[in-house]
Amino acid sequence: MKNATLLTAAAVTAGALLAVTVSDAGAQPGQDAEPFRAAEFEFGSRFEIPDGQAPEIWNPAKRKLVAGGPMIGGTVRAVDPRTYCAMAGAGYDFIWVEMQHEAISWEQVARMWRTCPGPAAPGARVAYADEREIQHATDMGALVIVVPTVDSVEEAQAAVDWTYFPPLGRRSFGGGQGPREMWTGVPGGYRQTWNDNVVLILMIETLEGVESAREIARIPGVTALFAASGDLGNFSGFGEGEAEYEALITEVADAAIEAGIHACAPLRWANRPSFTCFQAGTETANILRGAQAEIGQAEERFRGTGGGAPAERSGTAALLAELTAQCGAITYEADCYAAVESAASGVRNAPAAEQVQVVRRLREIMGANPNQAARIGEIATGAGLAVNR
Known part of the structure; x- marks a missing residue:
């Protein structure tokens, strides 16, 4: 009996030790620490401009806006680099490559931008606000992003997210991006100063967009609202000069001004005092x-010389x-x-x-x-x- 008791005690002791050993082996470092929460993470200082320095505005289009405008963009629908270069050298502040209504590839656009990255800043009207569309534009070298038919705060926020680097946005950064070839030597560094130099224009083209315009204009990162003359007529059933149409245009312009950002329009509205940025004609x-x-x-x-018809x-x-x-x-x-x-x-x-x-x-x-x-x-x-x- 005594031997059995001793054996039982030894078994219990061994089991307890084994349990402790297994428990210790399964424990992970920091197991008692709070779980990681991204929202509570404090963004680092890696991309900050040194104290006492202000980021330089090297984007000529943004520079024009900061000076009060007018910022004028020429429109390109063709894919010939020679045509693009002629427009880029014609005196415009930026070039608006039409990617919403044209069957143009990003490879063709990249070729034009790399052939003539200036003097006009390269820009594009993308088809919609998503990561693929906007990051293609920025990675190929665009400095001005125009997003059409923005109807809601959610769409506007998506445009901001994919246009800006963290912490303001969610744009990815990696090797081989187009800007490395075009903007390597910009003052202060491309990654460090991008958020201060990019121009993001959101087009208000529908009745829903007009309804949300004041909230959209207040989103950090939105540079300007564009009062889309054609589609506001298309979606409202009224035309320029009619009271209902003009009220929509005024609402968009007032939303931008109230938020302290810019209002954009077709170039023929350059005589309207509310607007500081414009889209000009095509090539x-x-x-x-x-x-x-x-x-x-x-x-x-x-x-x-005395010849010819009257x-x-x-x-x-x-x-x-x-x-x-x-x-x-x-x-x-x-x-x-x-x-x-x-x-x-x-x-x-x-x-x-x-x-x-x-x-x-x-x-x-x-x-x-x-x-x-x-x-x-x-x-x-x-x-x-x-x-x-």
Whole structure:
């Protein structure tokens, strides 16, 4: 019995020791510590600018905005680097490559930007606010990001998240990014100063976007709201000059101003005091305008020699050139309609021969654009020029 008792005691002791050993082996360092919480983590100082220094604004578009504007962007829809370079060197502050409405690849865009990274800052209107779309733009070298059809605070926050590096956003940073080839030598370093240099423009184009505009404008990182002239007409059923339409535009501009950011619009609204940044015409429109101007100057010089047909009034020639530029291949209906109204009003009291020239051109435009023909006719008639046969 005594031996059995001793054996039992030994077994209990061994079991207890084994349990302690197993328990100790399974314990992990820091097991009693609080679980990690990302929201409570304090971002480090690795990317901070040294004390006493301010980040330099090396983006020419951002520099223009900081100075009060106007920041003007030319629009490119083609993929030819020579065409892009001509636009980039034409005097614009940035170039708006059209990625929403064109079948352009990011590889083609990257080629153009790397061929001519300046003097105009490279920019793009992406198709929507997601990581792939925006990071493709930034990684290829864009300094201006335009996001269309932003309807909600959630969409706006997503645009901020994928545009900015932490801690403001969630943009990834890694080797082989396009900017390394283009912006390696920027003052202060690309990663360190990116958040201070990028320009993020959110387009308000729908009624839902207008409703959310004041909240969207207050999100940190939003540089500007763009009052989209064409689509606000498309989504509202009203046009420029009508009270309902103008109220929408005013609401967007007021939302931006109230939040202390910028309001953007088409370049033809440069005379509206609320706006400080603008989208200008396309490379096609510029080619048309430039050709018209060059031909007009040549004809004027030729007539100075005593030859040629009688000169038409220069004002009419300019109106015809603008009609051709804005309506020859309609990119933005609102710009075409504005050119129609300007042309019709401009020749209302002109000689009959000049009116005939404008009417003929308007009819050509209406024939080539049947979907817009009725509205073009209404605008011209309302301005005092009958174009319908």
